[in-house]
Amino acid sequence: MNIAIFGTGYVGLVSGTCFADFGNKVICVDIDKSKINALKKGKVSFYEPGLKELVLRNSKEERLKFTCNAKKAVQNSEIIFICVGTPSKQNGEANLDFVFQVAKDVGLFMNDYKVIVDKSTVPVGTAEKIKRIICKNSKIDFDVVSNPEFLREGAAVKDFQNPDRVVVGSNSEKAKNIMAHLYKSVTRVGRPIMFTDIKTSELIKYVSNAMLATRISFMNEISHLCESTGANIKDVARGVGLDKRIGSRFLQAGPGYGGSCFPKDVKALAQSLEQFGLPSNILRAVDYVNERQKRSLVPKLKKFIPKLECKKIAIWGLSFKPRTSDIRDSPALVVIEQLKNEYADVFAYDPEAMPEAKKYVKGVTYVNNAYEALKDADALMILTEWDQFREPDFELMKQLMRGLIIIDGRNIYNSEPVSKGFKYIGIGR
Ligand SMILES: NC(=O)c1ccc[n+]([C@@H]2O[C@H](COP(=O)([O-])OP(=O)(O)OC[C@H]3O[C@@H](n4cnc5c(N)ncnc54)[C@H](O)[C@@H]3O)[C@@H](O)[C@H]2O)c1
CATH class of the missing domain: 3.40.50.720 (NAD(P)-binding Rossmann-like Domain)
Known part of the structure; x- marks a missing residue:
């Protein structure tokens, strides 16, 4: 054809x-x-x-x-x-x-x-x-x-x-x-x-994305209760996801969803409801929780480093998820903005998204590999779960970094960083 x-x-x-x-x-x-x-x-x-x-x-x-x-x-x-x-x-x-x-x-x-x-x-x-x-x-x-x-x-x-x-x-x-x-x-x-029919088809797309975003925001909200009580969101997600009625996907707490679809589609579906005079309470809450979640990582870092001015902060991951160079609405953009507002020196590495980030995110030093970002860093923040960040050389990291602090926005590590002597905070654990 x-x-x-x-x-x-x-x-x-x-x-x-x-x-x-x-x-x-x-x-x-x-x-x-x-x-x-x-x-x-x-x-x-x-x-x-x-x-x-x-x-x-x-x-x-x-x-x-x-x-x-x-x-x-x-x-x-x-x-x-x-x-x-x-x-x-x-x-x-x-x-x-x-x-x-x-x-x-x-x-x-x-x-x-x-x-x-x-x-x-x-x-x-x-x-x-x-x-x-x-x-x-x-x-x-x-x-x-x-x-x-x-x-x-x-x-x-x-x-x-x-x-x-x-x-x-x-x-x-x-x-x-x-x-x-x-x-x-x-x-x-x-x-x-x-x-x-045509209208149903148009709606299926928005409802699919909004449903997935809802699951993420729901788990992100629960992650705060885990942090306050000592429960572990990864295990909560696993326990909940083993229920066949629920399933395990899109239950991972993290730095908030990004990308060119979920944020805009949740907002647009809420708008559609409101244009028909209908309430959109769930969708508005999903969006609100997501925006709040994106802003929750830098406060975690400040528990260890209350004053970020002139501190060197390494960022691993800029794209909104791994295996893409897309940075649209990525949580990394919000985190970097917050760090810059506090006059921190930001050094960033991403395997694929740096050319895109260089175009839109200024005031950041982009480096050629993950370890280069760590040289004399006061802390590392992990914002995208690229596979190559999952098994790092912790000994080399210790040699390179000035401060042994890891904020893991994607919960990619378990006990390894602490056993190697790092101060470590994930999400909801
Ligand atoms: N990106 C995704 O993962 C994804 C997944 C499913 C659905 N969608 C939806 O698909 C649509 C496209 O998304 P995208 O991410 O591919 O967008 P994009 O921004 O990557 O690409 C859109 C392209 O359209 C071009 N364009 C604009 N006006 C044009 C015109 N008059 N004639 C020809 N080209 C024109 C732009 O120059 C651009 O290259 C959106 O509605 C999005 O919500 C995106």
């Missing part, structure tokens, strides 16, 4: 590349010329395991192309995916300007029947608005479909090829059949495709 993908960010590039790898002809469009030029040369602007290799292979075999020319992409495709960003407005509502711009382009350039698929995360009712915009600009027949994306950064290619489920919201039999055909490579390996 001929497919156009609007937006070459995490969702668009992974979707487009994987559809090409399934044998389709895919043309990816972006308004960012530098991104498109780089992609034409096989360069991917963010780190995602396995993606670059797939981009190169499918480009070489001419199933995957890149362009800034929206008209060409629309006219050469039967299916058009909207994969552009839907960031938060000041009030938390989803900003749909990018989505509506694509709808306008599609309406202007459409030359025959198309299925327009919204993959961006959007509030319930957005497909209807997309339809209206296209109708305003075109008399040609078309269908709008909702097909939210559930891939996780850091495992995006694997998730796309082998998803828990594909959700398709469609009110048209014709579009439904086209979508079923498109996802054959996924259903063939036994992954389910679920068809719903």
Whole structure:
């Protein structure tokens, strides 16, 4: 099938590349010329395991192309995916300007029947608005479909090829059949495709993310009770998660959730409820607890070092989670801001996110490896659970550091740091 993908960010590039790898002809469009030029040369602007290799292979075999020319992409495709960003407005509502711009382009350039698929995360009712915009600009027949994306950064290619489920919201039999055909490579390996009406599909995405965020905030709130009583949140999570009705995932207490999805999607869903005059108490609490959690690490550090001025603080991990270079809404940004406000000297290391961090987070010394950050450090704060931080050389750390203090925002260690002579605080233990 001929497919156009609007937006070459995490969702668009992974979707487009994987559809090409399934044998389709895919043309990816972006308004960012530098991104498109780089992609034409096989360069991917963010780190995602396995993606670059797939981009190169499918480009070489001419199933995957890149362009800034929206008209060409629309006219050469039967299916058009909207994969552009839907960031938060000041009030938390989803900003749909990018989505509506694509709808306008599609309406202007459409030359025959198309299925327009919204993959961006959007509030319930957005497909209807997309339809209206296209109708305003075109008399040609078309269908709008909702097909939210559930891939996780850091495992995006694997998730796309082998998803828990594909959700398709469609009110048209014709579009439904086209979508079923498109996802054959996924259903063939036994992954389910679920068809719903459009509004239900739009809502499933927000509710999924909000449910996961709720579990995290709930455990983060309980972690404080653990700290006050001497209970251990890791064991609480394990004991609770062994209950089959609950399950073990997304029960890890930590520095608060970040990334480009959970924070904005929780806020946007709360906004949607409120726009209908409905209370959103749970979602507002989830968001509030998360913001508070991000701010709870520096006070832990200050238990050991009350005055941070001119103290050298090493940071391990900047991305919002491991195996990605994405720092959007990462807890590390809040921690670094707090440290800078107290005039601490911050030395940071992350295996993949430093180029991104250098662009947006100033006043930090970025170093080339984890141990370099520790030289004469008064304390170490671990903010992302990259595998390479899990088994460090504690003896070498002792030699390098001035103060033997570890604040472990991800609970990656158990008794090792204390047995090696470090002062150590995790979360909820
Ligand atoms: N990142 C994730 O893990 C993830 C997972 C599931 C769903 N989502 C959702 O998918 C959507 C996209 O997220 P993302 O992280 O890929 O965004 P992103 O910010 O990484 O990429 C968006 C891209 O769209 C481009 N763009 C903007 N306007 C355009 C236009 N008119 N035409 C062509 N390109 C245009 C931008 O230049 C940018 O490259 C969001 O709604 C997000 O909530 C994201």
